[in-house]
Amino acid sequence: MMSETSSGQVRRGRPRSEKARQEILDAAAELLLERGLEAVSMDAVAERAGVSKATIYRWWRTKETLALDALYQEWAAMRPGVRDTGSLRGDLLSLLRPWVRIVSARPYGRIIAALISEAHTDPAFAEQYRAHFVEPRREWARVIIRRAIGRGEIAASTRIEVAVDLLYGSFYHRLLHGHAPLTETFVREVVDMLISGLGGPPVEGPAEAESVEGPARSNR
Incomplete structure (x- = not known):
């Protein structure tokens, strides 16, 4: 998490109210989804959460x-980790399907776009954004690909960082540009194409795909 308490810059003073902190995060998430980052201010969050701005600044500057913390919390319910299904395809579908269900159901694209824009202008924020938002998801994918190498499904020479870029790049491309829907069908297509490019086993067909986590559903 990105708050001052997690960054190691803890200020001395009276114990902070976890209830107030949670209310602030909930209010920020609601406002972000309703209005977008540009239209959200500390004043608006304070009013929605029923706290003072000083209370907010205790945790966030x-x-x-x-x-970033509000978005992190919104997605916290979706922590698939690196479930071992026995195959690279199953592992990737298990990782990506829950995430796609969440991000395609609400207007997260504009929030992420605004955060990326800020990261390009603020090096300190960029470091926080990558460390707390980007890197954990990349590491999940790395673990899955390394596991597939260990099983002998793909070559030991596989360039893992490139494979991770190819995997997530396709989803963020649709999420940020909005030129096509981000659906579970698209997840399967991307996973199958990636595995094919990595020299993995051929796709066994729709029935195998559905067995990973039940029937795929479109969120659009």
Whole structure:
């Protein structure tokens, strides 16, 4: 998490209210989804959460770091980790399907776009964004690919970082540009194409795909 308490810059003073902190995060998430980052201010969050701005600043110095924590919390329910299904395809589908269900159901694309824009202009925030938001998801994918190498499904020479870029790049391309829907069908297509490019086993067909986590459903 990105708040001051997690960054190691803990200020002395009276114990902070976890209830107030949670209310702030909930309020920030609601406002972000309703209005987007540009239209959200610390004043608006304070009013929605029923706290003072001083209370917010105890944990977050900027609305961008608050937004990052709020988004982190919104997605916290989706922590598939690196479930071992026995195959590279099954592992990747298990990782990506829950995430796609969440991000395609609400207007997260504009929030992420705003955070990326801020990361390009603020090096300190960029470091926080990558460390707390980007890197954990990349590491999940790395573990899955390394596991597939260990099983002998793909070559030991596989360039893992490139494979991770190819995997997530396709989803963020649709999420950020909105030129096509981000669906579970698309997840399967990307996973199958990636595995084919990595020299993995051929796809066994739709029935195998559905067995990973039940029937795929479109969120659009």
